Amino acid sequence: MSGAVSISLLEAERLAIAALLREEVGAAAARSTALALVAAERDGQKGHGLSRVSTYVEQVRCGKVKTDAVPAARRLSPAATLIDAGHGFAYPAIDLAIEELDELARKSVIAVAAIRRSHHFGQAGAHVERLAEKGLVAFLFGNSPKAMAFWGGKAPMIGTNPVAFAAPLGHGPPLVIDLALSVAARGKVVAAKKGGEKIPADWAIDADGNPTTDPAAALSGSMSPVGGAKGAALALMIEVVAAALTASNFGFEASSFLDGEGPPPDLGHALIAIDPGPTSGGAFLSRMGALAAAMAAEPGVRMPGASRLKHRAAAEQTGLFVAPALLTELRVLAGEAA
Amino acid sequence: MSGAVSISLLEAERLAIAALLREEVGAAAARSTALALVAAERDGQKGHGLSRVSTYVEQVRCGKVKTDAVPAARRLSPAATLIDAGHGFAYPAIDLAIEELDELARKSVIAVAAIRRSHHFGQAGAHVERLAEKGLVAFLFGNSPKAMAFWGGKAPMIGTNPVAFAAPLGHGPPLVIDLALSVAARGKVVAAKKGGEKIPADWAIDADGNPTTDPAAALSGSMSPVGGAKGAALALMIEVVAAALTASNFGFEASSFLDGEGPPPDLGHALIAIDPGPTSGGAFLSRMGALAAAMAAEPGVRMPGASRLKHRAAAEQTGLFVAPALLTELRVLAGEAA
Numbered sequence: 001m002s003g004a005v006s007i008s009l010l011e012a013e014r015l016a017i018a019a020l021l022r023e024e025v026g027a028a029a030a031r032s033t034a035l036a037l038v039a040a041e042r043d044g045q046k047g048h049g050l051s052r053v054s055t056y057v058e059q060v061r062c063g064k065v066k067t068d069a070v071p072a073a074r075r076l077s078p079a080a081t082l083i084d085a086g087h088g089f090a091y092p093a094i095d096l097a098i099e100e101l102d103e104l105a106r107k108s109v110i111a112v113a114a115i116r117r118s119h120h121f122g123q124a125g126a127h128v129e130r131l132a133e134k135g136l137v138a139f140l141f142g143n144s145p146k147a148m149a150f151w152g153g154k155a156p157m158i159g160t161n162p163v164a165f166a167a168p169l170g171h172g173p174p175l176v177i178d179l180a181l182s183v184a185a186r187g188k189v190v191a192a193k194k195g196g197e198k199i200p201a202d203w204a205i206d207a208d209g210n211p212t213t214d215p216a217a218a219l220s221g222s223m224s225p226v227g228g229a230k231g232a233a234l235a236l237m238i239e240v241v242a243a244a245l246t247a248s249n250f251g252f253e254a255s256s257f258l259d260g261e262g263p264p265p266d267l268g269h270a271l272i273a274i275d276p277g278p279t280s281g282g283a284f285l286s287r288m289g290a291l292a293a294a295m296a297a298e299p300g301v302r303m304p305g306a307s308r309l310k311h312r313a314a315a316e317q318t319g320l321f322v323a324p325a326l327l328t329e330l331r332v333l334a335g336e337a338a
Numbered sequence: 339m340s341g342a343v344s345i346s347l348l349e350a351e352r353l354a355i356a357a358l359l360r361e362e363v364g365a366a367a368a369r370s371t372a373l374a375l376v377a378a379e380r381d382g383q384k385g386h387g388l389s390r391v392s393t394y395v396e397q398v399r400c401g402k403v404k405t406d407a408v409p410a411a412r413r414l415s416p417a418a419t420l421i422d423a424g425h426g427f428a429y430p431a432i433d434l435a436i437e438e439l440d441e442l443a444r445k446s447v448i449a450v451a452a453i454r455r456s457h458h459f460g461q462a463g464a465h466v467e468r469l470a471e472k473g474l475v476a477f478l479f480g481n482s483p484k485a486m487a488f489w490g491g492k493a494p495m496i497g498t499n500p501v502a503f504a505a506p507l508g509h510g511p512p513l514v515i516d517l518a519l520s521v522a523a524r525g526k527v528v529a530a531k532k533g534g535e536k537i538p539a540d541w542a543i544d545a546d547g548n549p550t551t552d553p554a555a556a557l558s559g560s561m562s563p564v565g566g567a568k569g570a571a572l573a574l575m576i577e578v579v580a581a582a583l584t585a586s587n588f589g590f591e592a593s594s595f596l597d598g599e600g601p602p603p604d605l606g607h608a609l610i611a612i613d614p615g616p617t618s619g620g621a622f623l624s625r626m627g628a629l630a631a632a633m634a635a636e637p638g639v640r641m642p643g644a645s646r647l648k649h650r651a652a653a654e655q656t657g658l659f660v661a662p663a664l665l666t667e668l669r670v671l672a673g674e675a676a
């Protein structure tokens with residue numbers, strides 16, 4: 001990044017925590033949220049990274065995100081837990097869901113955490129990765145504020161709707177698949193707007209339905225679904241799983257993650273974990289080894305998530321490189337001299 | 339279809355059952371399999387319909403599908419069941435899985451059926467639709483013999499890998515999403531080959547990597563993933579969920595569904611059901627009603643699966659229209675004068 005300045009991971013975490021504490025976000029929630037944003041930035045997911053600190057602060061200031069929310073779990077069965085995020089940040093609720101699922105999936109082979117009254121969960125892959133590191137296979141479905149049209153329609157109605165999946169590979173980091181059902185993640189458009197960059201013309205249409213390279217015009221139009229009708233159908237599936245299943249808002253009902261307008265977004269997520277030991281008679285990791293070997297044997301093939309791991313390794317060596325304006329913003333929000 | 343001949347649904351079922359019984363397929367398996375093929379034909383899913391009878395018979399004759407298989411369930415927990423399809427047809431195993439999940443999901447909120455030593459399950463949406471008709475939300479993941487390249491690779495290695503999802507809408511038929519992660523389902527290429535039709539150029543590449551409109555060339559090449567890298571990643575996810583989780587074959591290890599060569603395909607499926615009542619505090623159907631109303635309010639928008647329901651309604655009125663050669667084939671296989 002031209003003109004980028006360097007900042008260590010620890011310093012970025014410290015600033016993000018300080019910015020949230022200064023808004024009276026509870027200590028545990030501030031820490032969980034800040035660490036997730038820095039981890040996304042570290043993994044090259046800038047749309048879910050440090051650029052979110054200021055929009056999160058804005059949402060805290062207007063009461064859209066509750067500072068005193070403490071997520072609570074209610075067991076529905078030995079295989080299901082209902083997590084109330086209390087209109088706070090999503091990350092502490094996801095932390096609790098992971099803790100619950102680690103216990104429930106081991107006991108019941110499969111388990112679901114239905115998370116309600118929640119908010120933006122950022123880098124979806126990072127959450128399922130944590131379950132895969134515990135030996136579980138995991139799916140995460142979340143809807144997001146309206147950004148794509150129903151298939152055949154024009155107005156933005158459903159979210160770009162991330163789906164993430166992870167599975168242990170036996171050694172090394174897990175397989176992590178993390179994608180939004182738009183051609184591009186909306187967070188990338190947000191980051192491009194923040195960075196003053198243009199976007200590719202196939203990412204989105206403007207409010208009049210025309211392709212646009214202007215991220216601001218894209219944000220007031222609709223993102224394009226990946227693969228046309230099929231991507232739109234999968235995004236609709238995620239509305240059902242994330243919102244209807246948890247009695248939460250659909251994309252067309254939710255307030256934005258990006259400004260201080262309106263009530264809490266009141267979105268839901270569904271996190272599903274499966275213990276692959278019993279279903280595979282203990283053969284899961286050897287099967288995953290065979291898959292990884294077949295992929296490694298063909299030139300040009302790589303595991304999904306490889307670029308994320310490359311970004312991560314680089315950031316762990318050299319720290320983060322961020323736009324000077326973003327670092328200034330962070331320091332001001334943290335109450336420090338810019 | 340030009341030159342098509344008409345046949346009633348009951349007559350099609352009778353012929354398909356007779357064709358399988360004539361090969362000494364067990365009565366329950368023959369009935370389950372025949373009804374599923376006719377239902378797919380009825381729903382406009384010709385690639386999973388009557389054209390499969392002859393390829394199924396071929397696979398029975400060479401022992402690739404076992405005639406005496408009786409699916410067996412072993413409970414892994416109150417939320418999980420392992421179904422051994424015994425290298426028989428998939429449909430009786432799916433029937434058993436649906437019966438098991440109906441009980442388990444109601445008790446445990448979520449439940450999984452891991453199905454192993456299985457075969458082609460045809461119209462994926464029809465299976466989850468049955469669970470949705472019982473008030474459950476359901477996912478089905480299945481891998482299939484190699485037909486698409488790993489992302490970045492050239493050789494066909496993974497299946498076109500169907501995913502299906504269904505959810506009750508409260509009144510009328512459920513929402514059903516059913517798609518393969520190739521641009522087009524491989525079964526449609528098979529049907530086009532059978533019908534002597536060409537295919538669109540963006541569906542597949544031939545063995546040399548060039549786009550082709552010849553279904554035979556496509557079947558010896560690779561299908562293209564929907565949405566590029568994202569579709570390829572989701573197809574890989576399904577290999578893990580359907581095959582690794584059930585200790586079954588990956589696409590690149592499985593024998594074909596379409597000929598009498600090789601051992602049983604030994605593929606797996608994962609069927610997941612969720613009772614949406616507890617997770618939504620009883621609000622699921624009212625939430626689905628709000629979604630359906632929002633879709634109905636916008637001109638040009640329709641529920642996924644609408645064309646399937648239209649085909650179904652037409653076939654229930656007028657019967658099926660099939661190519662004369664296909665009807666002759668069915669009659670010969672059923673041991674009747676063509």
